[in-house]
Amino acid sequence: MGSVFNDAHHGDDDFDEGLDDGLDNDFADGPDEAPETDDPFVSAAWRAEQVRAMERPLLERGVPLMRMAATAAAHVAQAMLERQPDGPDVADAHVLLLAGAGDNGGDGLFAAAELADQGANVVCAATGRTLHAEGLRALLDAGGRVLALDPEADIPGAAVPDAQDGTDETDGDPLERVMDLYENADLVIDAMTGIGLKGALRGIPAQLAERIGADRIDPRSPALPVSEPAAQYPMVLAVDVPSGVGVDDGTLPGTYIPADVTVSFGALKPCALLPPAAYACGQVVLVDFGFDTSRVPVAVELVSAAETRRHIRLPRLADNKYARGVVGLITGSDAYPGAAVLSASAAARANAGMVRYLGPERAERMVLDRLPEAVFGEGRCQAWVVGSGIPDGDHADVDSPQREAIRRLLEPYAVGEANWPEPESLLNIGLDDLPESFEDLMAMLAPTYEGGQESLPPVVVDAGALDLLPERVPPQVVITPHAGELARLLRSRGQAVDADDVERDPLGCALEAWRLTGATVLLKGAITVVVGSDGPDKPRVVVNGNAPAWLSTAGSGDVLAGSLGALLAQAAADEDRSLTLKMADLAAAGAFIHGLAGQLASGSGQAARPPVVVYDEDRDRLAEAMAPTSEKLRDATPFAPIGKPILAGDVIAQLPNVYALFASMNLSEWN
Ligand SMILES: NC(=O)C1=CN([C@@H]2O[C@H](COP(=O)(O)OP(=O)(O)OC[C@H]3O[C@@H](n4cnc5c(N)ncnc54)[C@H](O)[C@@H]3O)[C@@H](O)[C@H]2O)[C@@H](O)CC1
Ligand SMILES: Nc1ncnc2c1ncn2[C@@H]1O[C@H](COP(=O)(O)OP(=O)(O)O)[C@@H](O)[C@H]1O
Ligand SMILES: [K+]
Structure with a gap:
């Protein structure tokens, strides 16, 4: 399946194929008419406190969420290593785990333990004074080593910086030791902070993020489609969210570590959809825990093809x-x-x-x-x-x-x-x-x-x-x-x-403009943020991320x-339709149509917020879903994956094709 645009709905295979056809400008055969699922799972994000509320009933029933999260993270890590053409096998891989004292660190420890069990050389740099006890035991049992960065740390089995016991890890400045490990690692697992982050990173996590994050951000680098093999090691896998990003508002309040892949648990958080944090998430792999989302209002929504089609007449x-x-x-x-x-x-x-x-x-x-x-x-x-x-x-x-x-x-x-x-x-x-x-x-x-x-x-x-x-x-x-x-x-x-x-706080500023003017606000950018009215004093936030x-x-x-x-x-x-409560969705659908026309015009598989991948326990299917865009688009267009320059007029010329794609989808549903 080769998706050229940011349709996040799993189960939309027919539609994706329709779009591939679009790149060949062949609209003759409409896609098969299959019922389309319109599952908000991959197009909706919930704030940290809402995610915790959805986790609670499962934890109370004894569902082992942390172990499920860790296994998923380990599988995703393996897929990342495997897609590197000359990458190491897991058994030969050097993995650096950055683990905080909370449950995010716990996820990271169990995941790293699974990799160590397969022979990977794992070192955990502990950024807090403690580590999740069972996770720590699992990693040590699997042969992983632990380096505590905080001199006050109380972590059984860890090398501590001021111990002066002559082990490699403890020589010199511990932060420099981590940077050495970083430079020699194939993969970094970032499990310093998750949805428990308060404000900007402080202390050791802030220092680490400053060193590692700064090294990884280059605004001058070209906008490439997702998940192409990394040009340089190490790759970074963020656990749940990249440490340091504003989980609920999508800001970057301080230092942070941009990820190649973010494995997100249970539900997307707003930072996965909102600029500028979304740019730091890389490819997002979402693990379904079966949360009951029906009673929890969505905080931020990603406009989808299915939603856009609903507004077309x-x-x-x-x-x-x-x-x-x-x-x-x-x-x-x-x-x-x-x-x-x-x-x-x-x-x-x-x-x-x-x-x-x-x-x-x-x-x-x-x-x-x-x-x-x-x-x-x-x-x-x-x-x-x-x-x-x-x-x-x-x-x-x-x-x-x-x-x-x-x-x-x-x-x-x-x-x-x-x-x-x-x-x-x-x-x-x-x-x-x-x-x-x-x-x-x-x-x-x-x-x-x-x-x-x-x-x-x-x-x-x-x-x-x-x-x-x-x-x-x-x-x-x-x-x-x-x-x-x-x-x-x-x-x-x-x-x-x-x-x-x-640019630092697009959502906050768009919300403010909505509050002050009452207008539906469409804030343009690589990711476009729309704020409209969802009832009296109630904002509705919808973003579009398909624009190349x-x-x-x-x-x-x-x-x-x-x-x-x-x-x-x-x-x-x-005339029978009142538009007042639909304006945010209509505006976002307009941005989606514009972005899709831009994709067709440029023949590009690049998008500011690339499609979310749904985690699959089946390893082959997971690898396929996480495969580089260039592979997915190989047969679709001679220009993929990067595309070509376009003029505004080229975008206009593709607008009828965008409408043709929508019109040809699942004809039975138009009635
Ligand atoms: N609650 C659950 O049922 C599940 C939680 N899971 C994981 O648990 C995470 C949440 O765990 P926690 O609630 O323990 O929180 P986190 O582990 O996300 O964050 C708490 C840790 O971050 C540190 N911290 C917070 N703000 C900081 C700052 N500004 N600067 C530096 N350090 C800071 C705290 O000192 C603490 O060590 C999720 O993101 C997810 O990864 C998953 O295991 C799935 C199940
Ligand atoms: N980096 C980017 N990636 C994708 N789309 C972008 C990017 N930057 C801007 N856009 C989109 O391009 C359009 C630019 O609009 P605007 O700034 O009004 O330009 P102009 O005034 O030249 O018409 C907007 O729709 C915006 O969302
Ligand atoms: K993290």
Whole structure:
């Protein structure tokens, strides 16, 4: 099975095959119609305290979770060694275990004991004053050695740094000894801290992470598909979570050890899905303990193919172009007319019935040249896209008619403001040099507003329109900032944040923007974070991670805005559906479609959050599931696994293929 995108659902084989077909541009044969499981297990994450609550009933029933976790970790370690073309057999492998005093260390000790039982040379560096007693005994019995790093440690059977008994491990500075072991190891098992981490790493774990972690991070290294054989030893296997990452919020509060593979127990934690911590997790292998997740609200969700498909509207027998959804765009400007072409073309190719464009004459002409189907006149729109390619208030000399039109368009969305405009007032924009099309715009807005605020169509507020957002808006307003734009928006609401702060804590900042504005927030990045409303004062957090790094190219954001507008128009075209509580999922589905188009365009198997692998007790199946992307895609595309550079227009060209893939899946389920 070769998945080219981040569909995390196990049991989606048919769909994956459909996508492989997509790389060959062969949509002739739809996949077999098999019922699709829509199991949230691999696409949902729960916070540490929620995981503990789900573990409790199993532990009370005496289920040996730690032993199950350790066996899984040992199997994953073996698979990592085996996939190295010239790697050592387990029996010849040098394994360095970094073990903390908690149960995370316990998992690591039992796992390392299983490897030592098979002959591996295992040294455990104990970072705390104690070790899990039974785990320690198991490792010592299996022939592993233990080096205590803390001078105050009380660990029976361990070499202690100040003992001066002449054993190799105790000569010199213990941290240097660990670094020597590190440099000669084939595999490091990081079991210093798991879900019990409090704040940033301190003490010996912090020092170790600083030495080892710093050595392993190179932001200049290319974005490769997952699990290609490691260029250099040692590989790192993180137990449950990489030590040092913010388990619940996805931040990197201090030093940490990035992993090649993270073996995660029972359920994903938010750090596996949220940037920037998710980048430190590498390939994630999830071990199913059979938790009852049904009564525990999901903290963070990864948008899936199955979820995205739910928001797509297939043409119906009695459709006309209006019924399929009309997208209105106020995008592009004299300064950036190309953004008009990109956003309008993306909307037109993403399953909308029609596109209405409003902008300066030059941009209008360019849109018409490239998109003769676009219309410029009066009429109703089921969704709007505003701001892409329009200079913001700091960069526009005078408020342009376009900005004025956007301001007027957004005015009725202002929550709790007394100045709910009379429809007629919308017609009086008060600018002498207003192009004809803007008068048309005002005329076409008027009928939309008759049903009150709830009936307002969804609107994507992008780029230069972000500073025109009313103070508070309803959830059908989606804002699509990148980190710099979100920082600016938050600053305008009195928060002292810059772009770096947003990149350090994307979830926290997106939540703050959601709280302050009420808008559905889509924060763009390699992993895109969406926060929307899940009921009064209740956020819903959904992320997308299928985008290949090739997608960061000029105009890519304009394509996202346009195609998201088309998705919203499709959803809004079904008038019986209220979109308020669906906006986070819709926005994330828009990001998924954009990312998948980027994958098809670039032919890349790389993704910011690669698919989660479900642990399989069967060793062969586990090895197959963990196999390098290049192997999985070998026959799918000549470009795999890395892909090729793309332009925004290439992404647009793939949007119809993305829709074709969704449309061809499990046809019986469309009824
Ligand atoms: N509870 C369970 O039933 C299961 C737990 N499992 C494992 O147990 C782990 C949780 O175990 P624990 O609750 O013992 O917690 P951890 O082992 O994750 O963390 C506690 C240890 O980390 C140290 N620590 C905490 N904050 C630190 C900081 N800021 N700087 C340096 N050291 C710090 C503590 O001193 C302690 O030694 C999970 O992540 C998982 O690996 C698994 O065995 C599966 C079953
Ligand atoms: N490293 C990356 N990997 C994958 N996708 C990315 C990466 N960086 C940015 N993106 C995506 O590319 C798009 C860039 O949008 P934006 O910043 O608005 O660019 P532009 O203004 O040039 O259109 C967003 O959809 C974002 O999620
Ligand atoms: K760990």
